[in-house]
Amino acid sequence: xxxxxxxxxxxxxxxxxxxxxxxxxxxxxxxxxxxxxxxxxxxxxxxxxxxxxxxxxxxxxxxxx
Numbered sequence: 376x377x378x379x380x381x382x383x384x385x386x387x388x389x390x391x392x393x394x395x396x397x398x399x400x401x402x403x404x405x406x407x408x409x410x411x412x413x414x415x416x417x418x419x420x421x422x423x424x425x426x427x428x429x430x431x432x433x434x435x436x437x438x439x440x
């Protein structure tokens with residue numbers, strides 16, 4: 376409750392999707408409450424030694440608990 380979905384996207388080479396295109400894509404494929412309200416484009420996602428996304432580092436970079 377009270378949370379909004381935000382997508383952090385790393386673009387592929389030569390791919391230039393807009394935030395609205397990605398939200399529309401999600402709207403067609405997943406439930407409304409799961410689609411992102413906003414999209415942020417980043418250069419890279421922080422990774423752990425095992426190659427998984429470091430969710431704690433992501434939260435810390437946005438000042439979340």
